[in-house]
Amino acid sequence: MRAMTTLKGLVLRERSFGENDKFLDILTDGAGLIEVAAKGVKKNNSKNASVAQALSYAEFCLSESGGRFYLNSAEPIRTFFTVSSDIEKFALASYFCEMTLYVATQERSNSEVLRLILNSLHFLCAGTRPNLLLKATFEMRLLSEIGLVPNLIGCCECLRYTDVQMLFDLKGGRLYCENCFGNRDLHGVEMLPEKLLHYIRFLALTDMQKLFNLRADRDYLPHLSNITESYAEIQLGRHFPTLDFYKSLQNGNSL
Ligand SMILES: [Zn+2]
Structure with a gap:
């Protein structure tokens, strides 16, 4: 039956x-x-x-x-078949699907993950957001939605909220101010100027309804995208072939 x-x-x-x-x-x-x-x-x-x-x-x-x-x-x-007419968008859509498939297979999915990928594909088709911003948004938010949100409240030692630049420990998922970081090993650590820290806080923590409203300065997008990508790769412990495909299309004109 x-x-x-x-x-x-x-x-x-x-x-x-x-x-x-x-x-x-x-x-x-x-x-x-x-x-x-x-x-x-x-x-x-x-x-x-x-x-x-x-x-x-x-x-x-x-x-x-x-x-x-x-x-x-x-x-x-x-x-969302229209992404196929643009190889770079198609590559990103494939990457979003591969990442989602991976985290959902780990039984860490929730309905917000579905909402995130549907919205990301919508804006990818619409072409009203830079591809790199959509990539960074998807990576950062996916990790947040499955419980791998970094501690972005402030420096993990002195709680300082902001500084000219802060240090983001990708593996530990935490921030340090320069003072508290001292002369620790910089391996796996990203320098975050104030603006980038603001963008990452926004992508990780803002309401899903407002998530795609971020108007990020285009000059910062390559750096932002590198950070969210490294964070996702380190936290998930996995490298995605579709990401290599996307990157092979870049050749320096990624916006
Ligand atoms: Zn501190």
């Missing part, structure tokens, strides 16, 4: 199997990350063909049997 269920979700990855079928990894609103068997969706006349693709956000009608999900039908809500 199969139970029916309806879930909204974003397809993060599709994998072909057999001649006509696919497995879909879907991040859902109510059930976290699920794997769905989508039979016959590679046939030209399949009614589910367009929805059963990566970057498709839809309401999926599924049947469940023995802990496995099978696709019955789907109602598209929003697709």
